[in-house]
Every structure is written in structure tokens, then in C-alpha cells.
Amino acid sequence: MFASKRLGKELTKMHGKLPPGITLVKADDFQTWLMDIQVIDSNPIYQGETYRLKFIFSGNYPIEAPEVVFLKDDSHPIPWHPHIYSNGIICLDLLDRQGWSPVHNVESVCVSLQSMLTSNTKKERPQGDDNFVRYNTQRPRDISFVFHDNQV
């Protein structure tokens, strides 16, 4: 109830104007939305690529953080980043139970991810990516990441 009202507001606002490099792809219901982001300035790692984000909202959004992952398909790769696993799971304090705040929204999450990519210079995956991708069965929001690196 709370979620659908809030998402309705966000949707109307996003239909109006969005920051450059962020586009709304699909928002047919108040459970799953698809967003595309591009890195605007010329970072060679992300040049010319579009990444697709999947938002999954619980009924308690925005009190609870949405689940945000990158989706991989033919035209949308998973961006290289030391905090983004190759299965699309993102390790960002903003999306963690502790780091989330209800003042954030879909747009601000997209902007944060966009700037996270923009400032990145390392074309690498997190440590233990292979193992994590192979053995993880938890949902992203239930994983407790250790935010070891605050520069990125």
C-alpha cells in the first residue's frame, strides 16, 4: 500500500524528466521495474555500453531497500567494477539494510550507481567472484557484504 503510493509518485515524476544517461524501460507494476543506465563522460571501461538494472520492491518500500541487480543479455553486459559480481549482484552500502534510507528512491539509486561507475578506474571483479557466483544462493539483500573499500 505504502509502496504503491510512493512508487506511483516516483513514476509520475520519472515520466517527466530524468537525469542524462538514465532511462525508464519498464514499470508495469509496483513490484519490478527495469532501468537502463549509461556512463556519460568518457570512461574507457564503459564507453558505448548500456547496462540494465532490475529493481524489485517489497511491499514495505521505501522503508525497506529495493533489491537492485544488473541484468545480463545480448545487448546489456554486466559492467566491470570491483563491487559488482559477474552475476549482476551489486555490493553497495546504499542498497544494504544498514545503508538504505527511505529518502532514497529509484532515481537516486540509479544516479549513485552511475557515479560509482564513472569514478571507477579498475576493470576487475570483486575478490572471490568465481566462488560467490558459483555457490551463492542467497538473495542480494540477505548477503552481508563487508564494505572494505570506501574509495569506490
Added chain:
Amino acid sequence: MSSPSPIPPPNDRRSSRSSSSAAPYAGDGILVGGPPGSPSPLALRASNSPSSRRRHSRIVKTPPEFQSLDYVSAPDSNLVCLICHTPFDKPVQLSCEHYFCRECLDHAWAPQASGRKTCPTCRNKVETDKDIRPVPKIIETMLDELVVKCPNTKAGCTWTEHRVNVNDHVMLYCEYTPVECSGTDCRLQISQKDFHKGCLHYTVSCDDCHASLMKKDLEEHKRNICANRKTSCALCSVEVLRLDLKSHINKDCPKHVISCQGTIVGCKFTAERAEVVLHEVNCAMATMAPHFREQQARIERNEARMEPLARKVGILEDGLTNITNMLYPANSNDQSFPVTDPLDPNDTDPQAPTPDFRLPPASFPPVPPGNEGAPTQPPFDSQVHHLLTLHDSLREEVSRIANALTDLDGRTNMMIINESQRAKDEMLHANAAISSLRMHLQWLVSATIHQRTTSAGSSPAKTAGSTNVSAGGSSATRATSARPGPSATLQGPFRRLSDSTRQDTKL
């Protein structure tokens, strides 16, 4: 923009039914014809009885949620809560000067452990109660004055007003607020304005597009949805809603032939509306028409008020006639009655029973002389009126008889009292006479005994005794209750006698 009307909200009508009766409603389950779920004829008849409404003992309305309100213009971003993304509802201020709706803050803090609450925006620690402060008055005023649309706008309400009034509007005045349907077996909702129409939750088909839909949605359908909802006016070929066609022709259509407003004053001008409008600008009679209409209305109002007054006057006049007839019972059939105007009681008449009681003259003409027998009566305007008058006069009659009876009763009583008093007096006289006679007798007896015992020795004493007897007897007859003479003059043996005499007079 409609402002709250002073008319009490319709739900007040049923406030008296708040006590829900537990008596089972006889019509339950009996549905005879009619649209499904609509009240049966039985139910319709009983629909005012409290038992048939037992499920609806109260109209439950949901208060508007501020978060779903539709604002007429995009609100200032400074007044928008970052959690719910709508203008603040009962906002509070944290010590870091970040504002939130109280409710949003509670939601946001629900998962956080107490004592470790933080500001959702800046993550500053919040000492729960101490750091939550009310917002400045001006913020509240700005929020109150945000203009919103009625939450029932989709249902047809056109209300837009300051947000501070929206609760009252929805809860009290809005005709479109959904309430529980009045149908006995229906649990759907219906606009408040349609509540009294009974259950409208049955399927009908639109005449214009043959779509089938619920009866309650028909008007909305015809106004906004129906594919075939528009038609063009046959006269002016303007496109209008079918629903509004009649009112268009009667009120707006420039080609509809109407007559000048001044027609009630005599203007004969009749033409298409557009021409008539031009004509009316210059037509003196059209200018006067509103005044005439107003006058007409006033006359009608006064006439309506006059009728009951006339009836009242009629009844009063009849009453007066009765009084007059009672005061002068002879005037109706006694030609020798000396008063010149038999109906004017103010004429000085020495024989008038109440000379100082003045009545106004009766307002109807006196009976022409020679019309004997028939009592003077004004024409009656109805049978009821006649009966009322008759009833009045009978009542007068009865009360007069009752008075006469009381009078008579009093007089008889007085007579009886006087009579018995006289009888009593006479009895006293008789008693007194008897007792004095008895005394004389005893005196004589004792005298005789005395004479016998003293033998015939002294003759002079004997003569003296006889003279005493005659004197004492005369005095005794004169005095009724006084001590008899003989006892005073004669000593000894008569002492005891005086006591007995007193006893006798007591009878």
C-alpha cells in the same frame, strides 16, 4: 468550486437508527423479481424499519489519505516529504532541521532498534522524543493552503479547495464519497448521493452503445466513456453529450425558438434564442419581467397565506354568532324583540341580562324580518365547517345547562338548610315547653304529697302555694332556656328537679 453547504449531511438522517435491532428481518432471502440483489417489494416497504438496516447501522466513510491527494499545481519541493514524496502531513522537525511526516518517520524507524534512531536524510542520531519538534507555524499554514482536488474527483466531484478542508469535505459534504450500499444483501459501495436510491449494483445495458455495465456507473459511462455518447444538436449542429441534449435545447441552443422574457408583460416577440437575446437587450418589457415575476411570486405567497386566515375568520364569526344568539335567545324568532338591530348587543336595552358587557356588532347582516324559524347563520363554506359550528354551539349549550344545574343545585341546598334550621328551632321551642310542663307537673305532684303528709292543718299556707304555682307557670313558659322560676322560689325538694330540666333542654 463548491463550498461546504449548511445542509446536514445525509448520514445524519440515520443517526437515530444507530441502535441495531437483532430481530431477524422477515424479508431476508425472499427476492421477488427485480434486479438481482435489489430489495424485494417486501424489503422496500420495510426499508425504513430499523431491522432491515441492521447491517447499516452506521455509514462508514474512510477519511481521505493525504498521500493520495491530487494537488492542483505541483507543490513546492521544499514542502515535500522525502519518504512519501508528497507534501507533508502532520510534519515534525528533527534536530538536524530535516522535516518528515510524523507517520513516515514512524514507518522509517520501525525496523531500527530504539535508542539507535537516525535521521533518514543525514543519519544523525536522534534522541527520540527530545529531538522531535513541531515545525514552524508558517510551514503548517503553507501546507494547509495547498489546493487539492476532492479524492472522489473520478466519481464526478468537482470540489477543489485548501487541503485543510478536505477531511470535512469528504466526511461530511461530498456527495460522491463511497458508502456501503443500502441493499440488504449487497456489500458493495456506492456514492453517498445514490445511497437512498437503493442498490444499483445490477447490470443494465447502455442504450447508445449496448455495452453492459452496472446501473450505478451508467451516468458516468454516458458522460465520459460511452463510445456513442455524443450527438449533434438537430437545430444548431453543435456536438453535445446525449445526456445534456435536453438541457442544451432548453437553456443554450441558439437556434431553439423561444419567446421574449417579457412575454408575461405582453411582449409578443418570438424567435430563435440568439435573436431573442439581442431583442431582450432593448425590450423594455423583458427588463421589467424579473420584477413582475417577483411580484407574482409574492402575490401567490400572500394568497396562499390568506386562505387559512379566511377559514379562521369564518370559524370565529360562527363562534360569535353563537354567543350573540345565546345572549339574545329571542332575536331569532321573536318579532316583538325591542332592539332595533337584534345583532348589535351594544344597543342600550334595560332588559339586557349583562348591561355592562359590550360585544362588537356581528359582521354579517341581520336576518330580514319575516324570516322566522331559521336562526341567523352565515353561509357555511363546507360541511366540516358546519359541523364545527354545530359542535361549538352544542358545547355552549351543554355548558349553559351545566351552569344552570349547578345554580339549581345550590339553590335547593340553601332551601333545605333553611328549612331544617327552622324545624330545629321549632323543635327546641317544643322541648322547652314540654320540660316546663313537666316541671309544673312535678311541682304539683310534690305539692300534693306535701299537703297530704302535713295533713290539712294550715290553710293560709295552702293558698300561698297555689298563687305561687300560677306565677311560676307563666314565667316558665316565657323563658325557654333560663332557669325555671319555681326552683328559685321553692327550696329543698326541687333542687334535684332543676338538674333534670337542664338535661331536657339539651335535647
